[in-house]
Amino acid sequence: MAEGRLFVISGPSAVGKGTIVKEIMASSTDISLSISATTRSPRAGETDGVSYYFLTKEEFKEKIDNGGFLEWAEVHGNYYGTPKAPVEKLLAEGKDVILEIDVQGAMQVKESGGEGAYIFILPPSMEELKNRINNRGTETEEAIALRMSKAAGEIAYLDRYDYYVINDDLQEAIDTVKAIMVSEHQKINSKSETLLAKFKEVK
Amino acid sequence: MAEGRLFVISGPSAVGKGTIVKEIMASSTDISLSISATTRSPRAGETDGVSYYFLTKEEFKEKIDNGGFLEWAEVHGNYYGTPKAPVEKLLAEGKDVILEIDVQGAMQVKESGGEGAYIFILPPSMEELKNRINNRGTETEEAIALRMSKAAGEIAYLDRYDYYVINDDLQEAIDTVKAIMVSEHQKINSKSETLLAKFKEVK
Numbered sequence: 001m002a003e004g005r006l007f008v009i010s011g012p013s014a015v016g017k018g019t020i021v022k023e024i025m026a027s028s029t030d031i032s033l034s035i036s037a038t039t040r041s042p043r044a045g046e047t048d049g050v051s052y053y054f055l056t057k058e059e060f061k062e063k064i065d066n067g068g069f070l071e072w073a074e075v076h077g078n079y080y081g082t083p084k085a086p087v088e089k090l091l092a093e094g095k096d097v098i099l100e101i102d103v104q105g106a107m108q109v110k111e112s113g114g115e116g117a118y119i120f121i122l123p124p125s126m127e128e129l130k131n132r133i134n135n136r137g138t139e140t141e142e143a144i145a146l147r148m149s150k151a152a153g154e155i156a157y158l159d160r161y162d163y164y165v166i167n168d169d170l171q172e173a174i175d176t177v178k179a180i181m182v183s184e185h186q187k188i189n190s191k192s193e194t195l196l197a198k199f200k201e202v203k
Numbered sequence: 204m205a206e207g208r209l210f211v212i213s214g215p216s217a218v219g220k221g222t223i224v225k226e227i228m229a230s231s232t233d234i235s236l237s238i239s240a241t242t243r244s245p246r247a248g249e250t251d252g253v254s255y256y257f258l259t260k261e262e263f264k265e266k267i268d269n270g271g272f273l274e275w276a277e278v279h280g281n282y283y284g285t286p287k288a289p290v291e292k293l294l295a296e297g298k299d300v301i302l303e304i305d306v307q308g309a310m311q312v313k314e315s316g317g318e319g320a321y322i323f324i325l326p327p328s329m330e331e332l333k334n335r336i337n338n339r340g341t342e343t344e345e346a347i348a349l350r351m352s353k354a355a356g357e358i359a360y361l362d363r364y365d366y367y368v369i370n371d372d373l374q375e376a377i378d379t380v381k382a383i384m385v386s387e388h389q390k391i392n393s394k395s396e397t398l399l400a401k402f403k404e405v406k
Contacts, residue, residue: 126402159395164391176386176389183366191367195361195367196359199355
């Protein structure tokens with residue numbers, strides 16, 4: 001029954017998905033975090049294969065051509081993406097994999113046939129999301145308005161997801177994501193044959 | 204978002220579903236347990252509307268004719284069933300309802316269109332189920348063989364359920380059922396419109 005499962009966790013920027021994922025990772029050794037590939041230069045303290053897989057543009061483009069990414073995007077002249085092979089290897093080993101990703105990326109993963117549980121992290125309200133963006137204190141009013149309109153556009157994809165979790169109380173949000181992860185493993189779906197075989201041996 | 208959900212918990216006799224349900228009920232006041240109706244006489248200490256709804260055969264048959272049961276069965280000349288109205292009332296009030304029921308009853312509820320999460324409690328193995336039946340110490344060998352063959356027949360319905368939970372470690376089984384109950388409330392399904400409306404008010 002050891003069967004890894006992919007959990008795609010996304011939501012608008014500043015909703016707190018990074019913190020939720022970090023806490024879940026810290027609480028379990030059975031879960032792996034998908035590592036992104038990028039063509040940008042490593043910053044101080046970043047290690048290849050831990051922070052990111054650092055690739056040259058040529059390597060990245062070749063990987064795109066070979067269908068080596070679950071999703072990828074070009075941002076300000078650099079490429080970012082989720083390499084397919086490491087995720088598939090972990091799943092085959094029976095490990096759960098978390099992919100923390102923006103909505104556009106999550107939709108790419110889904111369209112490329114990435115089977116998994118898609119979880120959307122929501123703010124308690126749009127007002128509260130605005131507060132959280134404001135609290136970072138680094139944004140101009142124009143930038144905030146842009147982020148808010150981007151967030152609204154992302155939330156419109158909610159019905160393409162399997163689950164939603166409202167990040168009001170952080171610990172409650174973490175526990176709820178964990179419950180979804182437990183529950184997903186208990187789904188019968190295509191497993192019933194394997195399960196039934198186990199109980200065929202009536203003595 | 205207050206929306207009650209029906210959890211149908213079933214599995215073979217002696218698998219421990221009664222204990223699991225009792226522990227879940229004890230740990231939460233937000234969950235209601237569906238109360239069965241029966242035509243058998245009340246035993247000492249049993250209260251109408253708490254232990255069972257005690258009905259006459261005439262009342263019971265009239266209720267059957269009026270489609271008043273989610274499921275019912277005749278056992279040794281007495282009728283047992285799950286009245287539809289109290290369950291629907293609780294769900295409408297936003298309460299979760301647990302229906303602990305044998306596989307035959309669960310399949311009747313499902314066929315009558317009872318929307319809910321169907322959870323099958325499994326033993327760790329058929330050998331262990333036999334041990335648990337044996338440990339009750341009240342059964343002849345023939346009765347045990349009959350129960351085992353009945354259990355095997357019930358487990359064959361596994362693929363009609365949404366979730367399975369193996370009752371090996373009791374506390375783990377309880378926690379897993381609880382996780383499924385939490386997770387079911389986070390499903391987006393038909394909720395996305397209500398959710399989206401909430402986030403339409405971008406300020």
